[in-house]
Amino acid sequence: LGFKQNVQYAHLPLLLGEDRTKLSKRHGDNSVTRFKNEGYLPEAIVNFLALLGCRTSQDPIPQPTTPPDVPDVADAQRVCNDHNPLKNPYFGDLHVHTVYSLDANTQGTIISPDESYRFAKGASLGIQPYTEDGEPLRYAQLSRPLDFAAVTDHAELFGEVEICTNPEYLEYNAPECIFYREQPANAFLFFNLFAVGLPDLSQTPVSPFPGVNAVPLIGADGTIPRLPYCGLFGATCLEAAKTPWQDIRQAAEDFYDRSSDCAFTTFVGYEWTGAPVSNNLHRNVIFRSAVVPELPPAFQEFPEPELLWQELDRLCQPDEGCDYLTIPHNSNLSAGLMFRTVDKDGEDYGPEVAQARQDAEPLAEIYQHKGQSECLGTEGAGLADELCSFELLPYNNLTGDRFGGLNTGPPVEQDFLREALKEGLRLEGEIGVNPFQYGLIASTDTHLGTPGLAAEADYPGHGGAGAAATDELPPGLTDLIEYSPGGLAVVWAEQNTRDALFAALERREVYATSGNRPVVRSYGGWALPANLCQQADFAATGSAAGVPMGALLPAATGPDARPRFAVAAQADPAGGALQRIQIIKGWVDATGEKQEQVIDIAGDADNGASVDLATCQPRGTGAARLCGVWEDSGFDPTQRSFYYARVVENPSCRWSTRQCLAAGISCENPEEVPEEFADCCNADYPKTIQERAWTSPIWYSPPAG
Numbered sequence: 001l002g003f004k005q006n007v008q009y010a011h012l013p014l015l016l017g018e019d020r021t022k023l024s025k026r027h028g029d030n031s032v033t034r035f036k037n038e039g040y041l042p043e044a045i046v047n048f049l050a051l052l053g054c055r056t057s058q059d060p061i062p063q064p065t066t067p068p069d070v071p072d073v074a075d076a077q078r079v080c081n082d083h084n085p086l087k088n089p090y091f092g093d094l095h096v097h098t099v100y101s102l103d104a105n106t107q108g109t110i111i112s113p114d115e116s117y118r119f120a121k122g123a124s125l126g127i128q129p130y131t132e133d134g135e136p137l138r139y140a141q142l143s144r145p146l147d148f149a150a151v152t153d154h155a156e157l158f159g160e161v162e163i164c165t166n167p168e169y170l171e172y173n174a175p176e177c178i179f180y181r182e183q184p185a186n187a188f189l190f191f192n193l194f195a196v197g198l199p200d201l202s203q204t205p206v207s208p209f210p211g212v213n214a215v216p217l218i219g220a221d222g223t224i225p226r227l228p229y230c231g232l233f234g235a236t237c238l239e240a241a242k243t244p245w246q247d248i249r250q251a252a253e254d255f256y257d258r259s260s261d262c263a264f265t266t267f268v269g270y271e272w273t274g275a276p277v278s279n280n281l282h283r284n285v286i287f288r289s290a291v292v293p294e295l296p297p298a299f300q301e302f303p304e305p306e307l308l309w310q311e312l313d314r315l316c317q318p319d320e321g322c323d324y325l326t327i328p329h330n331s332n333l334s335a336g337l338m339f340r341t342v343d344k345d346g347e348d349y350g351p352e353v354a355q356a357r358q359d360a361e362p363l364a365e366i367y368q369h370k371g372q373s374e375c376l377g378t379e380g381a382g383l384a385d386e387l388c389s390f391e392l393l394p395y396n397n398l399t400g401d402r403f404g405g406l407n408t409g410p411p412v413e414q415d416f417l418r419e420a421l422k423e424g425l426r427l428e429g430e431i432g433v434n435p436f437q438y439g440l441i442a443s444t445d446t447h448l449g450t451p452g453l454a455a456e457a458d459y460p461g462h463g464g465a466g467a468a469a470t471d472e473l474p475p476g477l478t479d480l481i482e483y484s485p486g487g488l489a490v491v492w493a494e495q496n497t498r499d500a501l502f503a504a505l506e507r508r509e510v511y512a513t514s515g516n517r518p519v520v521r522s523y524g525g526w527a528l529p530a531n532l533c534q535q536a537d538f539a540a541t542g543s544a545a546g547v548p549m550g551a552l553l554p555a556a557t558g559p560d561a562r563p564r565f566a567v568a569a570q571a572d573p574a575g576g577a578l579q580r581i582q583i584i585k586g587w588v589d590a591t592g593e594k595q596e597q598v599i600d601i602a603g604d605a606d607n608g609a610s611v612d613l614a615t616c617q618p619r620g621t622g623a624a625r626l627c628g629v630w631e632d633s634g635f636d637p638t639q640r641s642f643y644y645a646r647v648v649e650n651p652s653c654r655w656s657t658r659q660c661l662a663a664g665i666s667c668e669n670p671e672e673v674p675e676e677f678a679d680c681c682n683a684d685y686p687k688t689i690q691e692r693a694w695t696s697p698i699w700y701s702p703p704a705g
Contacts, residue, residue: 075499080262086539087492092148093451095443100153100244104447106184107463108470111449113151113251120149120451149451150267152284155296158244159237174229224300262496274299278398279335288323288502304344309360329365332373335397339420354435366512367442369462369486375418422586422594425640439508439550439696442487454485454515459655476676487514508550508696516575516691522549524698526557528564533627550696567645568627576649577622587641602628609650616653644697651688
């Protein structure tokens with residue numbers, strides 16, 4: 001074409017393909033090399049590109065919004081074709097990173113939010129690494145599309161990444177940006193350290209005098225200063241951040257199905273990425289509607305969860321159509337910080353702060369790419385729960401095994417949700433409010449822009465904190481041995497709209513899975529029939545006689561009343577057979593000690609199921625459906641308690657076992673195993689897993705007074 005350098009492809013995101021979605025490097029017939037190979041003359045290509053931006057005054061400007069034959073009906077008034085007053089289960093992913101997240105971007109991810117949503121709906125997607133011609137070396141596709149998803153890119157470096165990757169900015173040639181482009185792996189560490197890894201010293205208690213603790217020691221008003229090229233008060237980067245944020249918002253709008261089919265729902269969201277000294281405090285922020293702040297509040301300006309909630313409360317007014325919730329994740333990597341019971345000034349939680357937390361974040365992510373956060377099982381009754389060993393990471397913060405483990409340590413009990421749920425009961429007894437009254441979801445935390453890619457088979461890795469495939473295919477396992485494909489969030493709602501799903505998230509009528517898709521329903525109540533599992537109208541009777549997962553039990557019907565809990569599970573038709581259903585009870589006894597109990601209520605832990613490790617074929621029997629009703633015979637009406645269900649499949653091969661088997665690795669002679677496959681013989685990690693689901697708890701509190 002006459003250019004001094006070869007042009008591989010052009011990025012013209014305002015052009016639409018035949019399906020009315022934006023063209024991109026992997027979507028649409030847009031490769032210059034392909035046109036050349038098909039015989040097009042260079043002059044024709046130049047002429048075509050020159051005329052792309054031209055139109056006559058009569059030509060309509062195409063708008064990538066809801067088709068004109070679909071009325072723009074408010075969610076609260078819309079009735080979907082599958083509307084069900086008894087609710088349907090919808091499967092989705094609320095933790096997804098694309099090109100706009102620095103850690104994904106520096107690892108070669110170039111997937112846009114548009115492409116991410118297209119993937120969630122079932123389209124094939126080319127993923128990193130890419131050839132010099134921009135062709136992907138790998139493809140991914142969901143076997144079943146999702147019902148909903150949210151792109152949740154890291155807000156803290158929106159502007160910084162935009163400037164360093166867009167030559168239209170003067171600061172594109174700043175030393176930090178040159179470093180970013182030339183050494184992306186080192187830039188990943190550098191930018192994260194100085195953007196989200198610095199300790200917020202102004203909020204770290206340094207004195208017994210409360211006033212002293214509020215003195216800002218980092219930046220103006222205790223904020224974290226942005227990098228020098230961001231300008232005075234970070235204004236240049238904050239302005240640049242509007243570009244990716246607008247693209248994320250627009251993609252959510254473009255892919256939200258507003259028709260009566262209600263086939264796919266998107267949420268506008270982002271991740272607040274606080275991680276002082278790599279101790280994880282991350283939260284995903286999910287908005288109810290398209291009415292969102294002009295810029296998402298980020299860690300640099302709001303370096304404590306309480307400050308985040310305060311700013312979101314200020315910017316997001318329900319009477320203006322804006323509402324939000326936050327979802328903490330990877331508490332397992334927070335080194336004791338995620339569920340601390342002191343406020344930003346080091347003062348013990350009081351009712352006001354506890355209530356603010358309960359209001360802002362009704363959910364927590366119990367499982368994802370970087371391990372489970374359910375239970376550690378190192379003390380008390382948890383020692384007897386062998387299932388706590390599932391996908392358990394061996395360290396306690398985001399540093400992992402970098403730097404020889406100098407900045408990390410072994411995981412700690414208080415970072416796991418079962419312990420937090422018990423601590424919430426204890427705090428409620430002291431201050432009258434439970435700040436840790438969490439419903440449970442899971443997601444992937446993919447950094448490839450591939451929501452819902454949670455299957456153990458054909459797992460390509462998720463990037464981010466895991467293994468990267470920036471320039472070439474990984475020579476061995478596709479991810480670090482301790483990581484996993486992550487999970488899914490399941491929502492019980494009347495229909496698949498933002499309004500209905502968000503209401504279910506708020507009331508915690510949700511459950512988590514480890515990537516499989518069982519259908520699980522649970523109820524608790526004082527009058528649930530003991531034979532509920534034998535009744536054809538399980539949901540109708542359960543709803544009428546009890547409360548669903550995520551709810552609070554009403555007052556007991558009498559001094560001798562005992563709560564009953566019913567759980568029904570249908571196996572994933574594309575997954576393994578069910579082995580058992582368990583109820584996990586937690587409570588605080590009369591002496592103030594926290595207690596827990598794990599009870600099998602259906603199925604059989606000793607059903608003999610296993611896996612042939614030579615072929616990964618399952619052996620033994622299991623159930624397509626399990627159901628159980630359990631009455632708490634040890635119930636004490638004066639003691640606070642919670643109850644959640646865990647639905648466990650028969651054993652199946654872990655992702656790493658599948659890849660080692662495909663590579664023909666044998667551990668009989670470890671010295672002959674190639675270094676890149678050494679973890680195939682790592683005895684610290686199991687060959688099999690048991691996929692599972694966790695329901696949101698049902699709580700009981702004694703009547704006031």
